[in-house]
Amino acid sequence: MLRLARLALIALLPVMAVPLAAQTSERPVNTFIGTQDEGNTFPGASAPFGMIQVSPIGEHYAGWRYSDPRIRGFGHSFLSGAGCWEQGGQLSVLPVTGRIGPGGDFDTSKPGAFDQKRYAAEYTHEGEVGQAGYYKVKLTSYGGITAETTALTRAAAERYTFAPGAGTGHVLLNIGQANERHSVVGSEVKVLDERSIEGKITTKSFCGGAQYTTWFRMVFDQPFAAHGIWDDRGGWPGAKGPSQQGEARPHGVWLSFDLKHGSAVTAVSAISHVDAEGARINLRAEGMADAKPLSFDAMRTQAQAAWQRELRSVRVEGGSNDDRTVFYTALYHALLQPLTGSDADGRYRGYDDAIHTAQGWTYYEFFSLWDTYRAQNQLLALLRPERARDIANSVLKIRSEGGWLPRWGYANFDSNVMTGDPVTPFMVDLWRYGALKGREREAYAALRENAFGVPPHRNRAQGRAGNPSYLKNGFVQYDRSFVAKGMDIDPHHGASATMEYALADSALAVMAKSLGHAKDAQALEKRALNWRKVWDPNVVDTPTGLRGFPRPRVQDGNWFAEVGREYDPRGERGFHEGTAWQYQWLVPQDVPGLAAAMGGTDKALNRLDQFFDYDAVHADPAAVRKSWVVGAYSYYSQFRYNPNNEPDLHAPWMYTLMGQPWKTTTVLRAAETLFGNGPSGVTGNDDLGTMSAWYLFSALGLYPDTPGSGRFLLHAPRFARAEIDLPQGRILRIEAPEAKPGERRFVQSVQWGGRPLSRVWLDWEQLQAAGTLSYKLTPQPDTKGWGTRSSDLPRPPAGM
Incomplete structure (x- = not known):
């Protein structure tokens, strides 16, 4: 190539x-x-x-x-x-x-x-x-x-x-x-x-x-x-x-x-x-x-x-020619969407099929929210804040003109593809990043309506179709016969929908508390723990002997079981494009609680090692093509990390959140081998720039933490130096002079603005203030050094 x-x-x-x-x-x-x-x-x-x-x-x-x-x-x-x-x-x-x-x-x-x-x-x-x-x-x-x-x-x-x-x-x-x-x-x-x-x-x-x-x-x-x-x-x-x-x-x-x-x-x-x-x-x-x-x-x-x-708004030094081509092509792919929806005169066709006018701003359409809320949304907010504001406004216009917030907005209608509640973490992050300034109350009202209700039957939007069960029982029931308005609906994937709802609730709780809705915040913080309602401590993964996994529940509250056999956490029943093995990590809002459910932090880390086949990819990063990637759509019957799809994109940083940041680096460098300078250089669907945005964050040394937190987790960058243009002429500089093409290096220490930084994240406000993020890298990890102490790790929000 x-x-x-x-x-x-x-x-x-x-x-x-x-x-x-x-x-x-x-x-x-x-x-x-x-x-x-x-x-x-x-x-x-x-x-x-x-x-x-x-x-x-x-x-x-x-x-x-x-x-x-x-x-x-x-x-x-x-x-x-x-x-x-x-x-x-x-x-x-x-x-x-x-x-x-x-x-x-x-x-x-x-x-x-x-x-x-x-x-x-x-x-x-x-x-x-x-x-x-x-x-x-x-x-x-x-x-x-x-x-x-x-x-x-x-x-x-x-x-x-x-x-x-x-x-x-x-x-x-x-x-x-x-x-x-x-x-x-x-x-x-x-x-x-x-x-x-x-x-x-x-x-x-x-x-x-x-x-x-x-x-x-x-x-x-x-x-x-x-x-x-x-x-x-x-x-x-x-x-x-x-x-x-x-x-x-x-x-x-x-x-x-x-x-x-x-x-x-x-x-x-x-x-x-x-x-x-x-x-x-x-x-x-x-x-x-x-x-x-x-x-x-x-x-x-x-x-x-x-x-x-x-x-040119992002500049990198170091790496090979192929590395830089892959990087800038990923940036190119991440900046292709959402698509401009308003004509040159500002007119656009709304979700009510009427013609509206965007005066002084651009209306966008085609929102792959289930994908983009995890990485691409945060990248656009960082690199293109003016577009992020218009994107946020476009989503609110969809609500005001179409009657409900979208899930997967295609042209001027909701396709209702995918499950969970992706619009909530998407919009809460945009609020956290300042893209909803002046529209906070309107946005919260729309998000609250979505989180506490369901759309009218006559409205095409699906919304949280599992809310009746979720609000009453704390879980979305698994019901394959549930009538859908489109191809997908939450009860068809009750276990993963429950976990997605809980993550969305944790994000909305942050917004509610900030805006003074204390009662709502308290209820949402409690609901953010509903992932536990689908955690069955008695499920055993027979090949590994590991106990405790998420599992779908049926309407009456009983655990789902296949006829004639025990529940298999490697099966896809109850999970959308994944298995219990992949979705078990979708609890970034309650990492201590998740670790406890797995038997403690040490056992949770050991489970991560098995999930990533850590010893194999540590010995040879190319092993990912045997351990992880079975096929472009290998979502089902898998128990390894699936870098082709969104539900476990954040999983490498679970190591960081549990005090082993060097393992995050090992996994990231291995995953990056799946991105190359050729036609097969994207792993699975790029999903409107989501996989490309994931790669960019991985290569730069930053990754967005739990939606609504405003935190960006730190890890070893791929490039020796990077600069990111920010508003008002500010520049965020990321330096890692020891980074070498084709070599794996680990974080020994970090400085922010010339001062030592022991914690494993920076806040949004720090990034926006610009400055220099300096990494000292070393060929061998320090297993008791940077990022390994409990004081270095973020704490769950109060109430969780």
């Missing part, structure tokens, strides 16, 4: 002066990282938090993977790293050559001739380029065509360069097909004039979610020599429309260009989730200049300059 690393180096651009790098340096990004082995990233172009993305479509449900043999088209909407099917790829565009007409290469008498699976182009990875804001690939079909894409926030451009000698080139705009499993349920298109088209595409979406519409407008840099529309009856030369089609019906437009004056055809496009006028406004605002479409090179320059400004 060294060739890919070289291809990922971004062209030189004018840059700001920064303390830790030469003015001419770029931050290398390889957008192919994560495009294989279910990382589900996309290699094409997007702006930071962009509304529109232009990337290839292949056989994979998420859009494209590196090993796909053909490219069906270049879609204009993608999510990075999502695991559900039915996502993205709307407005699939492919350049082709050949004759379009009866009996031709594209036979207008046969609707099947315009199936993207049939006309998909072969391509080569040779010369392929994937950079932040720019993508290039050579199609080897149709005489050889070079395709390039770039994107700004709300508009994008693609350039198709046909082979020399090609007299006519065509561009197929397929609006009846999208990604492999993203079903188009309705579409409309119209050829406006000799250069422009517009239309709309309504699709199903995301693990059985609702329908939504994408409006688009596209303008070309040269006139059409010919055009036509295809539908379920065949092709219609010269047709302008408007043309409409229903579900799964062939539909699209072909545009033909006379190439005698130049072999390159450029299209500039914009989309909107509001209406057709929104797409027009976005195109004028970002895709046009002097009433003409922006040139491809001009947009590319803007796009890549924007990305370099984003990437």
